[in-house]
Amino acid sequence: MAPRAVAITSAGLVTALVAIPLVAVFDRAGGIATLNAADWAALRFTVWQALLSALLSCVFAIPVARALHRQRFWGRETLITILGAPFILPVIVAILGLLAVFGREGMLSQALMFIGLPRIHIYGLHGILLAHVFFNLPLAIRLILQGWQDVPAERFRLVAQLGLGPAAMFRVVEWPVLKKTVPGAFLVVFVVCLSSFAVALTLGGGPKATTVELAIYQAFRFDFDIGKAATLAVLQLGFVGIAAAVLMRLVGAPKTDVGLGREQVFLRRMTPMRKLLDLLVIVVVASFLLLPILSIVAAGVFELPSLPSSVFQSAKHSLIVALASTALCLLFALPLATFKLGQTISLFGFALSPLVLGTGLFLLIQPYANPFELALVVTCVTNALMALPFAVRAIGPAFAQINADYGRTADMLNLTGWARWRWLYLPRLRRPIGFSAGLVAALSMGDLGVIVLFADPDRATLPLQMYRLMSAYQMEAASGAALLLLMLSLGLFWIFDQGGRRGFRT
């Protein structure tokens, strides 16, 4: 098959994997359901908080990505990796970690009370935004940083040589980078926050913060109104579609921006003031992102040695699932990253509520096979589907840039088909591919996804085992399991991400 045919096949497969289960659910439910006033209120609130969360995540991510890009300091690479940790945390762990810092009895409140100030009240819309920025800022930073790193080194040399001031520098270098990366980052964060449920509810302080996902869960679990669950899920998909249509239009076609693929070096000395500001930005953001992580580490570290062996057994199952999901996800992601519509299609797997997706798959499989025997396969496929937008987002802009830079040369050389992939794309996509693989693997480690319907009795995954410990009142052991999960997720992320950077040469 030619690459073009592969791209079309991938797009078709992903669309089918989302659409067919959805149709199966509607078929079973006997059509769409009518929504009540509370549902519409939930929809409005969901979209509103997702827009704000995405906006704030991007606004904060820009200065951080810029500072991380232009400053060199000891431990920079490690810091960039660790800053990604919040994004891959299981929800319940992240909530407890965040509240250990920002909660009523958290570190910050304790410190404020120590100096005679009132404690902070984190529960409310501001709490939701704080949590969503905590989760998604790392992703936004990485996506924007990626864009910066893709600017040819020659551009910076030229800027230095011409002695361009900050304003001209912004116009020539920074604006094109932002234009290329920010709409995509905004879109992904928006989609992530659209499906928020436990975080929004807990940090939002109660039913004021009811999201669509809660309504879907209620319809599914209590009322068994799967028609309503599916109707809400379709509305959610609709918002993703609208957001994608608006935002992808903002991303202009990349202009030729070719260089020799040199390592970027900064020739011009920065004023001490600017350097100080950059470092301040990095310190503030690192504390914000890492303090909750540290509290998770502190809670779990002494539990690690005494974890029951079944927890390690489940960690092994999770690793296998994560690696299989990663391979599958990249198989879908590479072809989809090559065209704009593909990038939108990639969003649908994540945007469709996992409960509805799981229900659809269950209905489709059940007449032919025992769903529990297929549990791990289904988990791999759905994990791959759900991680797809992140992988495609990381690879897409880099792919477009390669075509803009070298496409014509390659055309002249008649470099087409697989040869074009082998010699042109793959070597230059190494870094985004490594980053995506790390992200997908880490997300698959922590994901519970469709497990409620497809739980394998003999092969529990690590997050499931952690929840079991919690239900058995073993909160301390659960903290140990959470830390193990965090370490494995970050470890996987680090290995793939580093693998992508090593030997990065073109």
Next chain:
Amino acid sequence: MKASLFAAGIIAATTAVAHAETLTVYAPDYFTSEWGPGPTIEAEFEKVCDCDLDFVPGDLLPRIMLEGKNTRADIVIGLNTDVTAKARSTGLFADHGQDNGKLELPIEWTDSVFLPFDWAYVSFIFDTTKISSPPTSFEALRAMSVDQKIVIQDPRSSISGLALILWVKAVYGDEAEAFWSDMAPRILTVTKGWSEAYGLFTDGEAPMVLSYNTSPAYHIAFEDDQTKKAAIFDEGHYGFFELVAKTSTTDNPELADQFMAFVLSDAFQNAIPMTNFSYPSAQSESEWPQVFADLPAPEKALFFSEDEAAAVRAEAIEEWRRALSQ
């Protein structure tokens, strides 16, 4: 001829090796985990049944509803009273065939389909190092300082959260919404499920949490921690019962019946308190482990029948939602 004899031999051999029969039991995840009652119950039942008990973990009601008559389950264990109306309406469950008179519950049990295997009182658990004079009634809770925060579960996503809403409705009736309005500033936050709320409580974020009066048994028995206690209310507490039922589609009705009888036997009942942290349904107080007998308990159980609960549920949730959304 030879080949078919050979095949017949293999078939005979495989059936001889395998257990005579398999009993498939759908159960919630916490039930089947190594820390739950599942493993003990499986071992005990297999001692007496000459069969293979196969637990399948996961969400019960949605799965049963999706599978309908094709369900592989012979037994479903871990349903609770607030979803039985829906479960019953499917016609997928058969009579349990057991004598309800053997049950030792704080209310009279008349259901012939769903059989309780354990129970507890829905309660607020508080930290004695932070709350020195715990409330003894809903009115006292309502009058507590707004600095004494509590964490509850959302009745739309959590079964214990729903039990609280019904409890308040049983006590306050038409005044329930006013009660919730007064409680709003005292409720620190509302969580998706029990684990998040209880985690916030043990982490010290809130001094009081919605749980069960049997929860302190875990802390006393396994952590030697006496600082977590249930606040006992004069009005009485809502009863929380977990149920087991036999499917009408089972292809193994005798074995399923044997399991239903086993549920009320000591082998099953003894496993419940220290693994599920709840009272066994068919043992009197004198048979409970000492730590459970010592737990403070209310004088009176409040309970809505299935039909009563179904009738007030939507309204009660809506009142709660309105009051807490102000």
